[in-house]
Amino acid sequence: MKTRPHPSKMPHFSSTRRGLGCALVLTGLIAFPAIAQDYGLEGGAIGVEQVERGQQEYLDNCASCHGEDLHSVLSTAPDLTGSVFKYGWAGQTVGAKYNVISATMPAGMGGSLSDQTYIDIVAYILSVNGIATSDDGELPADPEALQSITIAAP
Helix, strand or coil: CCCCCCHHHCCCCCHHHHHHHHHHHHHHHHHCCCCCCCCEEECCCEEHHHHHHHHHHHHHHCHHHHCCCCCCCCCCCCCCCHHHHHHHCCCCEHHHHHHHHHHHCCCCCCCCCCHHHHHHHHHHHHHHCCCCEECCCCCCCCHHHHCCCEEECC
């Protein structure tokens, strides 16, 4: 049979000390906020209008598998944000991602959309992942030119 020590011999923490501990933990959370992931494009830019077109095309052609918020709704379709973007897109050329998407998407119907539609969708995915838009930029619908544009990690 297990016996417990007498209450007078047990460590005692006052509510003041517990409160101080909680305050220190909360202060640490406030003092060290999460660092945002700011990706960029080297050698190119995405435009506001291109992202708007891409959003609509994404919703029409991609969201049923990859989710409206780019978080997959099917186990066979990857998320297009978060760690998947960080480890699968950052450091790659836009051309490499464009080539994969245009050859394989929508599932079973790769190549069924126009080059402009595919690059607009890529621009939308980049924008959702934190790549800034510009008023005068736009990714070209030219697979060869896209090879010189790199998705830069923060």
